[in-house]
Amino acid sequence: xxxxxxxxxxxxxxxLNFGPxxxxxxxxxxxxxxxxTFEGGEGVGKSTQxxxxxxxxxxxxxxxxxxxEPGGSDLGNNVRRWIKRSNSxxxxxxxxxxxxxxAQLLHETVRPAIEDGKTVILDRFTDSTLAYQGYARGGDIExxxxxxxxxxxxxxxxxxxxxxxDPKIALARVSNRPNxxxxxxxxxxKRVDPEGERRFEQAPLKFHQNxxxxxxxxxxxxxxxxxxxxxxxxHRIHDAIMKRARRLLVDHxxxxxxxxx
Ligand code: TMP
Numbered sequence: 732x733x734x735x736x737x738x739x740x741x742x743x744x745x746x747l748n749f750g751p752x753x754x755x756x757x758x759x760x761x762x763x764x765x766x767x768t769f770e771g772g773e774g775v776g777k778s779t780q781x782x783x784x785x786x787x788x789x790x791x792x793x794x795x796x797x798x799x800e801p802g803g804s805d806l807g808n809n810v811r812r813w814i815k816r817s818n819s820x821x822x823x824x825x826x827x828x829x830x831x832x833x834a835q836l837l838h839e840t841v842r843p844a845i846e847d848g849k850t851v852i853l854d855r856f857t858d859s860t861l862a863y864q865g866y867a868r869g870g871d872i873e874x875x876x877x878x879x880x881x882x883x884x885x886x887x888x889x890x891x892x893x894x895x896x897d898p899k900i901a902l903a904r905v906s907n908r909p910n911x912x913x914x915x916x917x918x919x920x921k922r923v924d925p926e927g928e929r930r931f932e933q934a935p936l937k938f939h940q941n942x943x944x945x946x947x948x949x950x951x952x953x954x955x956x957x958x959x960x961x962x963x964x965x966h967r968i969h970d971a972i973m974k975r976a977r978r979l980l981v982d983h984x985x986x987x988x989x990x991x992x
Pocket of ligand 1: 864
């Protein structure tokens with residue numbers, strides 16, 4: 732990793748904003764806030780990596796918030812439960828549900844946090860709707876783009892991490908994974924869908940291949956995206972994400988020294 736053991740100079744220390752007590756590190760806030768999103772198909776390890784980034788940023792003193800879509804609000808949790816159980820919605824109806832949950836999460840959590848200078852990490856965002864309801868379910872891409880813009884008030888992530896994997900491999904991981912619903916170790920946002928109620932995970936392979944194709948298409952030539960192969964050790968994926976996140980944070984005024992402790 733690139734973590735060193737340097738002792739901070741006085742200048743670096745003052746850049747780190749020590750609080751009035753003098754010995755307590757004040758949390759790093761960023762003017763205008765930051766939004767980092769995680770995307771990918773089923774079983775790519777997205778939620779684990781989103782949590783890992785969140786804990787790392789918190790440990791560095793970067794004031795952060797972690798949330799999951801759909802979820803993070805009463806409305807969002809209900810949409811999540813509903814979407815996992817129902818098989819009957821049209822792509823547009825599904826899109827509108829996800830957008831409603833998104834608008835609520837934006838209103839309750841994301842907007843206030845970024846206005847407060849926080850770094851918001853989202854486990855899925857607008858690109859999920861494009862990949863799932865658009866590319867995989869055949870919904871109109873331009874309509875989804877418009878609805879995304881309406882639901883978010885045109886908020887575009889500063890960085891989107893795409894964890895990319897062949898769905899054949901990723902789906903095998905899903906069927907083996909422990910029940911995250913009950914997991915004590917899962918300290919991030921809790922999923923409200925019990926195992927066995929994950930509708931998309933049971934869709935045909937072609938559906939998952941279209942999701943992957945959609946994401947790769949979306950990320951092509953767009954510097955907001957950071958595409959990482961998901962079939963590597965978790966710590967390698969985390970290091971690759973941190974490298975990119977660090978650049979983003981430093982570009983937004985977080986002192987380099989913070990990452991060297
Ligand atoms: P996950 O948190 O396990 O990925 O579950 C969320 C599910 O909802 C996943 O199958 C992807 C799906 N989804 C969409 O289809 N469209 C969306 O816009 C979002 C946010 C999620």
